[in-house]
Amino acid sequence: MVINRTEIEVRYKETDQMGIVHHSNYLAWFEIGRTKYIEQLLNTTYAEMERKGILLPVTDAYLSYKKPAKYGDIVYIETKLKQYKGIRLVFDYTVTSKSGEVLATGYTSHGFVDKALKPIRLRNVNETWHHELMKAVKG
Amino acid sequence: MVINRTEIEVRYKETDQMGIVHHSNYLAWFEIGRTKYIEQLLNTTYAEMERKGILLPVTDAYLSYKKPAKYGDIVYIETKLKQYKGIRLVFDYTVTSKSGEVLATGYTSHGFVDKALKPIRLRNVNETWHHELMKAVKG
Amino acid sequence: MVINRTEIEVRYKETDQMGIVHHSNYLAWFEIGRTKYIEQLLNTTYAEMERKGILLPVTDAYLSYKKPAKYGDIVYIETKLKQYKGIRLVFDYTVTSKSGEVLATGYTSHGFVDKALKPIRLRNVNETWHHELMKAVKG
Amino acid sequence: MVINRTEIEVRYKETDQMGIVHHSNYLAWFEIGRTKYIEQLLNTTYAEMERKGILLPVTDAYLSYKKPAKYGDIVYIETKLKQYKGIRLVFDYTVTSKSGEVLATGYTSHGFVDKALKPIRLRNVNETWHHELMKAVKG
Numbered sequence: 381m382v383i384n385r386t387e388i389e390v391r392y393k394e395t396d397q398m399g400i401v402h403h404s405n406y407l408a409w410f411e412i413g414r415t416k417y418i419e420q421l422l423n424t425t426y427a428e429m430e431r432k433g434i435l436l437p438v439t440d441a442y443l444s445y446k447k448p449a450k451y452g453d454i455v456y457i458e459t460k461l462k463q464y465k466g467i468r469l470v471f472d473y474t475v476t477s478k479s480g481e482v483l484a485t486g487y488t489s490h491g492f493v494d495k496a497l498k499p500i501r502l503r504n505v506n507e508t509w510h511h512e513l514m515k516a517v518k519g
Numbered sequence: 520m521v522i523n524r525t526e527i528e529v530r531y532k533e534t535d536q537m538g539i540v541h542h543s544n545y546l547a548w549f550e551i552g553r554t555k556y557i558e559q560l561l562n563t564t565y566a567e568m569e570r571k572g573i574l575l576p577v578t579d580a581y582l583s584y585k586k587p588a589k590y591g592d593i594v595y596i597e598t599k600l601k602q603y604k605g606i607r608l609v610f611d612y613t614v615t616s617k618s619g620e621v622l623a624t625g626y627t628s629h630g631f632v633d634k635a636l637k638p639i640r641l642r643n644v645n646e647t648w649h650h651e652l653m654k655a656v657k658g
Numbered sequence: 659m660v661i662n663r664t665e666i667e668v669r670y671k672e673t674d675q676m677g678i679v680h681h682s683n684y685l686a687w688f689e690i691g692r693t694k695y696i697e698q699l700l701n702t703t704y705a706e707m708e709r710k711g712i713l714l715p716v717t718d719a720y721l722s723y724k725k726p727a728k729y730g731d732i733v734y735i736e737t738k739l740k741q742y743k744g745i746r747l748v749f750d751y752t753v754t755s756k757s758g759e760v761l762a763t764g765y766t767s768h769g770f771v772d773k774a775l776k777p778i779r780l781r782n783v784n785e786t787w788h789h790e791l792m793k794a795v796k797g
Numbered sequence: 798m799v800i801n802r803t804e805i806e807v808r809y810k811e812t813d814q815m816g817i818v819h820h821s822n823y824l825a826w827f828e829i830g831r832t833k834y835i836e837q838l839l840n841t842t843y844a845e846m847e848r849k850g851i852l853l854p855v856t857d858a859y860l861s862y863k864k865p866a867k868y869g870d871i872v873y874i875e876t877k878l879k880q881y882k883g884i885r886l887v888f889d890y891t892v893t894s895k896s897g898e899v900l901a902t903g904y905t906s907h908g909f910v911d912k913a914l915k916p917i918r919l920r921n922v923n924e925t926w927h928h929e930l931m932k933a934v935k936g
Contacts, residue, residue, distance in 0.1 A: 391825060391828070391829060392674060392675070392680075392825075392828050392829075392832065392843070393674065393680055393682060393825040393828060395674050395675035396670060396671065396673050396674065396675070397569075397670070397673035397674070397675065397676075397677045397678075397729055398574060398576060398636075398675075399675045400576075400636075400675075402670075402671055403546060403576070403577045403580065404543045404544070404546035404547050404550075404671060405543070407542060407543035407546065408543050408808060408809075408810040411543075411808070411809050411810060412808060412809075415809065425869050426809070426869070427867075427868050427869030430536075430868075435537060437537060437539075437542070437584070437587075438542040438584055439583070439584055440581075440582065440583050440584070441542065441580075441581070441582045441584075442579075442580070442581045442582075443579065443580045443581075444578070444579050445576070445577055445578055445579070445580075448576075448636065450844075451675055451844050451847075452842050452843070452844030452845075497537075497539075497587065530686060530689070530690060531686075531689050531690075531693065531704070531813060531814070531819075532686040532689060532813065532819055532821060534813050534814035535809060535810065535812050535813065535814070536809070536812035536813070536814065536815075536816045536817075536868055537814075538814045539814075541809075541810055543810060547669060547670075547671040550669070550670050550671060551669060551670075554670065564730050565670070565730070566728075566729050566730030567730075569729075589705075590705050590708075590814055591703050591704070591705030591706075675847075676852060676854060676914075678854075678914075681824060681854070681855045681858065682821045682822070682824035682825050682828075683821070685820060685821035685824065686821050689821075708814075713815060715815060715817075715820070715862070715865075716820045716860075716862055717861070717862055718859075718860065718861050718862070719820065719858075719859070719860045719862075720857075720858070720859045720860075721857065721858045721859075722856070722857050723854070723855055723856055723857070723858075726854075726914065775815075775817075775865065
């Protein structure tokens with residue numbers, strides 16, 4: 381199974397007055413995780429994918445916060461592809477601390493769209509990527 | 520049933536290169552919605568609640584994106600309290616456009632903690648607020 | 659002299675672990691101020707301006723922080739046009755508290771560009787707006 | 798002369814609908830640059846400094862935007878200490894692209910304060926750090 385593990389150092393800007401990382405930042409971290417996953421799996425970048433007119437907006441997201449991340453912490457985003465049959469993509473995420481503790485988990489669902497945000501079938505625009513994703517979700 | 524309806528004007532800073540509001544901003548909007556709900560229900564502010572040592576971090580969040588919000592749009596956040604029995608609070612949110620279309624829905628779960636982020640029972644520190652929340656969830 | 663005064667309520671998300679509004683948010687507040695100024699002066703929205711292919715990126719910015727804004731505070735952004743002769747626009751900002759204290763001041767410089775980010779002369783694409791800006795800076 | 802050079806990969810979240818990095822993010826990048834500079838020079842972290850009750854809020858900031866950074870770009874933040882005589886600290890920043898083009902420059906001014914945000918003299922609370930900063934600004 382393909383798993384991407386990306387390191388992130390918590391930024392001061394990401395904290396709030398509770399003294400911990402504001403919960404909305406985990407969605408930005410998940411985004412970094414899945415773009416790195418795509419880079420690793422498809423041998424392209426998400427930036428390149430968008431230039432080709434293939435966009436991947438979020439349709440659903442779920443987050444579970446276990447332990448707060450703090451400023452200066454090193455955290456790891458582990459991303460894997462949980463579901464893909466041709467239309468809907470679901471990514472699973474686990475955020476862990478340096479010592480291996482789980483800080484947060486979650487998933488995001490996505491559909492491929494073109495630049496006008498109209499749904500497209502990836503198979504019709506890039507069969508290679510479609511097959512790589514199909515393989516990854518089975519593996 | 521108590522429902523808070525708060526108006527938000529989409530900021531340029533909230534857009535991304537897809538030309539729509541970045542999905543992470545809805546968590547900040549939900550936050551505005553529930554702090555306004557608390558203000559309306561408990562006749563206090565969330566800022567004042569925190570000064571009294573009662574904090575309400577997010578433990579879970581779910582978001583479903585129906586239609587994108589765009590820069591300059593006026594959107595409405597409708598917030599209601601879905602669950603509360605003394606420990607866990609669940610808020611429900613609906614984001615609608617000016618014309619009444621649903622742009623997004625979601626919920627967030629919370630537990631009360633003190634400044635050291637240790638769980639507390641609201642009943643033990645503020646019985647009035649506890650009762651108001653109990654009433655609101657039944658109503 | 660045209661002055662726009664826009665009210666903003668500080669968001670929880672805008673705080674950092676120092677317990678105050680993170681300094682980067684003032685640039686987003688200035689942005690709200692100048693788009694409201696444009697709306698007031700030109701009887702259009704900045705969103706509409708962009709749809710017409712007239713964009714106004716920031717080329718320089720200066721900020722001076724006098725007193726911190728805090729979560730829940732109501733602040734006012736006062737914006738005026740300081741300079742415009744046909745090319746470069748400079749806006750001046752003052753952020754004040756409810757009691758009238760100055761929290762921050764600053765300015766931003768801008769040049770008009772088209773969607774490909776190429777410089778344009780406003781006079782050549784919209785003479786009315788050009789004249790309104792010329793009048794505002796003199797007034 | 799001590800110069801810190803820190804690499805940043807542009808995040809999708811940092812873009813706006815102009816298709817470029819929103820100008821407010823450079824303040825967060827400068828912040829990363831100066832905390833890395835401090836780490837390199839003082840052999841401590843900014844997080845540790847704050848735990849010791851020494852905070853470094855921004856009092857002034859200036860930014861000049863030369864060329865836009867885009868999603869997926871690798872950029873470098875070069876930070877050096879420009880001024881320090883015991884009270885006021887000024888850091889200088891240059892943001893460059895992978896090919897060495899200057900994307901932005903700027904500076905931030907700071908004063909040391911304690912947790913209550915009251916001004917302090919660094920020399921009185923940590924003489925070693927004071928001397929290291931004095932040396933760095935001369936070097």
